Amino acid sequence: MSDPVSIWVVSDGRTGIENQALGLAEAVQRLTPAEITVKQIRWRPLFDRLPSALKTPAMLASAPLAAPWPDLWIAAGRATLPLSTRIKRWSGGKTFVVQTQDPRWANDRYDLIVAPAHDDLSGDNVFEITGSPHRVTPERIAQAAPAFADRIAPLPHPRVAVLIGGRSKAFDLTQAHAADLADRIAAAVRASGGSLMLTFSRRTPEAAKAVMTERLSGLPGWIWDGTGDNPLFGFLHFADHVLVTQDSANMAAEASSTGKPVHILPMVALKPAGKFARLHEDLQSQGATRPFDGALDRWTYAPLAETDRAAHAVLEAMRAR
Template identity: 55%
Template sequence: MTQSYPTSAETPLIIWAVSDGRAGIEAQVVGLANAIARKRPARIIVKRVGWKSWIGRLPWWLNLAPRRLLTPESDIAPPWPDLWIAAGRATLPLSIRVRRWSRKQTYVVQIQDPRMPTRLFDLVIPPKHDRLVGDNVFPITGSPGRVNAERLAADLERFSAELDALPRPRVAVIIGGKSKAHDLNVERAAAMAREIELPVVQEGGSVMVSFTRRTPEPARAILAARLKHLPGVIWDGEGDNPYFAFLAAADYILVTEDSTNLATDAASTGKPVFVLKMSGESLKFRLFHEDLESLGAARPFGGAFHSWQYPPLAETDRAADEVLRRLDERTR
C-alpha cells in the first residue's frame, strides 16, 4: 500500500518511508521522515511491503529476487526516491539492493539493528541499547518517533472538549502488551491497576488510558474495569486516537516497560515519565531504561507521583540532522 504526504510546493526531496505496515515499525520510519521534512522541503511516500505466501520469512541472504516476490500492493518500483528510510526484517532484502537498482542515486537509511553487515546500507540508526558500532552507524536513545511540539499542540486542541475539564494532576497511562521479552497477564494487570489507582485517588487527579494493539484483551478488560470509576478517559479503540493529546495534556506519564517507541514518545514531551513493571525481563530494555534514567527522563514507578524537569528527548531530530548532513556530504 502506498500513501503520499506532500509537504512542500518547492522541488522536494522524495522520501520513501518503508515498513511492513505494523504500527510500531511504521511510526519509526514515518517519524524520521517527518523530522527530515520539517528541516527541508520533502515529499513523503509511505510504502507497506508484503510478501507472497511464506517467502517473506526467508533469511535475507536467500531472498535473491525480492521484487518478483512482493505483493502488487507493495509498489516497490522506479522511479526511485532520493532517500529510502526502512525498518523491520521484511524490508531488508529490498534495502540492501536499492542502491544498485537506483545506480547509487538513492541514499539508504535502515532503522534498528539489521543483524547483517552495516556496509550494505548508507546509514544504520539503531537504538543505543543494541550496542552496534561502525563508521556508518548512528546510535540514538530509543527509536525515532512522531512526537513534536506542533503535533502535541494540534492534537491537544482537537481533543480539548474531552480533556480540558479533567482534574489535575492528569496521568496518561500508556499500556503496551505481549512481546518476545515481556507479557501482561491478568495478575499483573490487576496489580498494575491498584498501583495506578491509589496515587490518583490520593491526589484527586484523573487518568487518560490508552492501549496498544499488543495489549492482551483480558489485561485490557481488567485495567479498564478497575480504572473506569476514576475521573478521566479510557480510549476504547473507536474513533480518532487521542494518544498524542493524552501525552500533551498529561502532568505525569506512565508507560509499560515493553516498548521502546512508547517510552521514547513519552520522554520527548519533557514530562515526568514513570515506567510500569511487566512480567518478563530483557537486558536490552534494562539498558534502554537506564539510558532514559541517566538523561533524567524516566524513573521506575514506585506507587507515587513526583515532578522533575529535564530537556525533552529530541533523538528523532538529531537523527534527521545526521541523515541530512551525510546526504549533503555525499552530494558535494
C-alpha cells in the same frame, strides 16, 4: 539542497514499523524541503520466510518498485532488507539508503543505520539514538489536542496519562499483575486528587484489560475503549504525568519527547531484561524517566528530540557524500 529531497518511506505497512521510518522522514522534511512517498512491501506467502539473501523482487506480492528512484530511501523492518541492499545499484548510486533498527544482515550495505543505543550496535555507518525514531513532537500533539479538549480539559489536575502495553517475548501482563498495577495507579491518582487518561495497546491481554478497566473506572477521567479517534496525542498534550509500562521501547521514548515526568511501570519479566534494561537506564540517565514508586513526583528535563538529531545526521551524511 536546492531542489526538494525525494524520500521513500519503505516498510511492511505495520503501524509501529512504518512510523519509525515515517517519523525520520518527517524530521528530515522539517529541516529541508522534501517530498515523502510511502511504499509498503509485502512478499508472497510462499517466500515471506525466506532468508533476505534469497529473496528477489519477483517474489513480491506488492506492486514492483520502479524509477524514478528517490534521493533518500528510509526503510524499517526485515521485509525491506532485500530491497534496501539493492536500491543503490538500481539507482546508479543516486539513492542514499537509511535503515532503522539493527538490520542484522549485510550491515555494511546501507549508507546509514539509525539504531537504538540499547541494541548495542557499532560500525562506521551506525548512528545511535535513544529509543527508535518516531512521529511524536510537541507540535504534533499540540495540533491533535483540540479534537479532545472538550472531554479532557475539564478533568482535574494532575492529569495522569497511563499507556499500557502487554505480552511480548520479554514481558507479560497477567491478570494478577494488571490488578496490582491498577490498584497502585488508583491509589496515586486518588491521593493527588487528579484524574486518569488510560489507553491500552494491541498487545494488552483481554483479561488484563478487563481487570484494569474495572478497578480504574471509578476515577475521574477517560479509559479509551478503542472506539473513535485514538486520543493518545491528546492524552500526552494534556497530561501532567505519563505512566508507561516497561515493555515498550517506543512508548517510553515517545513519552520522553514531551518533557513531562515519565514513570515506568513494571511488568512480569519472562527473561533477562537485556536491551530493555539498557534503554531504561539511558532514559533515566537523561532525567526523563523514573521507576513508578506509587507517588506522582514532578521533575523537569529537556524533552528528548532524538528523531530530529538523527535527521540532522542523515542530511549531514548525504551532503558529505
